[in-house]
Amino acid sequence: MRLSGRPVQACHVTNPYHAVSVKAGPETVLPMLDSVFREMVPFLAAAAEQVRSLRRGPAGHLPRFAGPVQFPLVREAFSRQCVPCTLWMALRVLDVLAVVPPSQADPVRHRVKAMGGDAFPHLQIPRLNRVGVRAAVAE
Numbered sequence: 001m002r003l004s005g006r007p008v009q010a011c012h013v014t015n016p017y018h019a020v021s022v023k024a025g026p027e028t029v030l031p032m033l034d035s036v037f038r039e040m041v042p043f044l045a046a047a048a049e050q051v052r053s054l055r056r057g058p059a060g061h062l063p064r065f066a067g068p069v070q071f072p073l074v075r076e077a078f079s080r081q082c083v084p085c086t087l088w089m090a091l092r093v094l095d096v097l098a099v100v101p102p103s104q105a106d107p108v109r110h111r112v113k114a115m116g117g118d119a120f121p122h123l124q125i126p127r128l129n130r131v132g133v134r135a136a137v138a139e
Contacts, residue, residue: 037116041123042071044090047082048125051137054084060137062128084135088128097121 046069054062066082100108112120127138 033115033117037112037120039071039073040090041117041119043069043080044087044123044125045119046071047084047087048123050082051084051087051126051128051135056137059131060129061131062135062137064134084128085130085133087125088130088135090123091125091128094121094123094125 047066050066050069051062054066056062062084064083064085066084068079069082070077070079072078097108097112109121112118128135129138130136
């Protein structure tokens, strides 16, 4: 695979429940990841806050879309509907980061921090399950 004429270096999770391989990626990817962390972490934090206050349906089911949340997007304030299933996806990443072997934990934390993700591992997301295309509060 090539990106901007240069080979892509290893920067992936080999298995979500086993070893994590994190190495320096191409410099062209770093601004994109910085943007993802700069914009998604505030969105996830706002969505988590909203999910904690939502009325739950049967079996803890949450609506597919909830009320609007605000977050930065290209250095401007932006608002869009909260998508609780996005939190379930973020939890999957956080669960992988939580089981990184100690020998790899510091490089992973350093890499996430260098990409602007300081707050990502500290998000207070309620434990959710995926039910079809919806999220449900885990019990």
